[in-house]
Amino acid sequence: MAFSFDLLFFSVCSVVFPLALLKWFYAASKPQKKLPPSPPKLPIIGNIHQLGLLPHRSLQSLSRKYGPLMLLHFGSKPVLVASSADAASQIMKTHDLVFSNRPKSSVKDRLFYGSKDVVFTPYGDYWRQAKSICVLHLLSNKRVQSYQHVREEETSLMIQKISQMCSSSPVNLTEIFVTLTNDIICRVALGRKYSEEEKGRKIMENLRVFVELMGVFDVGDYIPWLSWVNRFNGLDLKVEKFVKLIDEFLEGVIEEHINKRKGEAESDHSVEARCLDFVDILIEVNKERTIGFAFGRDDMKAIILVN
Structure with a gap:
């Protein structure tokens, strides 16, 4: 039995040692790149342990x-x-x-419909076209100025709310400012705010989950052979559940806008007569098909989310 073990050990060493030696010679023969200074790293995790809280x-x-x-x-x-x-x-x-180029992230890839947004999509033709949509159609100086009345109205409502609350009890300004930000973003991007509805409050909670998932640490992004951990720590299930909820919500918002536009067309009311939100603008871009690539529903949803 001992002889068999010794023979096995010798056989393994006779294969592994030459391979390791070849790898070392290959690495030594390659010209060394001049890299920036780097702190010592640990095997497998690298410098992750040095980040701290x-x-x-x-x-x-x-x-x-x-x-x-x-x-x-x-x-x-x-x-x-x-x-x-x-x-x-x-x-x-x-x-x-x-x-x-952008680093690949499995969580962001699922959140943004296969990274079809302008932040996490790989550099290339699609990124240039998506960036063009954001810069020229959604976030141009003229477009931003057109939403000034939204910012003024919501700020005025916030001040009134604080005035009413100050007379009776302490005011949680953090919650008020979060609500103000969400209301402005929802009116600009989606056409109306949702904080005053029961359904809307659930949507706001989902958006908070979205922000959390954007900053979550996904071990599989850094140590690929440990990506299976997400199936056991609940991250995969959480992402899957959120993506389903937010997709149903965005699909409903797009359908609502399409039906509204049909109603305006039938009643001879021009869409341009009102202030267009981001969904209206993206529907127009999709309808005109002048941007050089197929721009579908998932592309619209991804760009709405990232903006």
Whole structure:
């Protein structure tokens, strides 16, 4: 039995050792790239353990030691950290094409209909077209100014609400400002606010979940062979449930706008006579088909979510 074990051990070593040696020689023969300073990393997790509970402060502390441009490793993913205005300018302006692509994220991919938004979609023709829609149609200076009355109306309502509440009890300003922000965004993007309805409050709660999921730590993004963990910690189920809820909501909003536009056409009321929200504008873009690529429902939903 001992002989058999020794023979097996020798056989394994005779295969593994030459392969390891070949890999070392191959790595040594390649020209070494000049990389930014980097703190020591651990196997498998890299520098993740150095982030702590307050990543922004941990990164600031590391940058003081390793400089304004440093290389970290989050699992198997190299991450370049710029912590000065000059370094950020080099990345965003001088070498923008080199850094223009987006890291792949399984959670964001599911949240944004296969990354069909303008933030997480890979750099390429679709990204350029989606960016063009946002810059020229949704967020142009003229369009932003057209929503000034929405901002003024909602701010005025907020001040009235605070005045009424101050006379009776302490006021939770955090909750009020969150509601103000959501009401303005909903009126601009979706055409009406939802905070005053029971159904709308559930929608606002779903949007809070959406924000949480945007910042969730997905171990599979950094250590791919551990992606199965999400099936056991509940993340996959949570994302699946949320995507279904938000998709049903957005589908209803789009159908509501389409029916409203049909009613206006039948009654000879021009759509342009009222202030268009984002959904109206995206329906127009979809209808005109002049942007150079197929722009469908999922594309509309993804861009609505990211804006």
